[in-house]
Amino acid sequence: MAVTVYSKPSCPQCDATKRQLTALGVPFAVVDVTQDAQAAELLRTAGFMQVPVVLADNDIWSGYRPDKIKQLAATAGANRREPATI
Template sequence: MTVPRLKFIDITRNMMSVTVYSKPACVQCTATYRALDRLGVDYEIIDISADADALDRVRGMGYMQVPVVVAGEQHWAGFRPDMISALS
């Protein structure tokens, strides 16, 4: 008699918290939102022009441009389709 193998699904991957640090009228930010939306990734947007603490966090990570995307332990700046697709 064969015992069926269990298939484990990593549900934590889809539960990762994703934050997009952004500012108004940012073309790369809009492209990032659209790519995340297409993949069905939930995310929070934080406007660094209205939140001084958020701006300090972004600068503390070494970034001087937006969008800055923080996904779990990973983070990057700019529109990065390669990094975004890895989230799905």
Template structure:
């Protein structure tokens, strides 16, 4: 099972909306954190060098911007997990 993703967003962000819609369409669980209301999260994103939103954090990968290719890869991993130990 795929752990829920975390999506760091800003209000009125078109790429954020496109990302959450793609995650919904792929039936991937996620939590949204609004960077305008969570200053600690905002500081953390800057510390990691992200300068644009959305920032999506999965268990082993993170990215910024609308990345349907990476959403598709996570969906494929969920749908076709590799056997343990490979």
């Protein structure tokens, strides 16, 4: 499963999301939207107005969502591959 967290520095929700993904053993890539203007614009175009935005195969959400993270961890399993991009 490919997981990408679109994040920015000094973002408590971003940090909590990454911390919980790590604690649950879910591998993920991080894209800093303050350093990647194209990624930031793609998120805005898609209607996202806050970070973190988590992209995981067939699911995408914004904000700190412990429920979604736990669900993601439960389905992550052995079918893991390189992180996705928008």
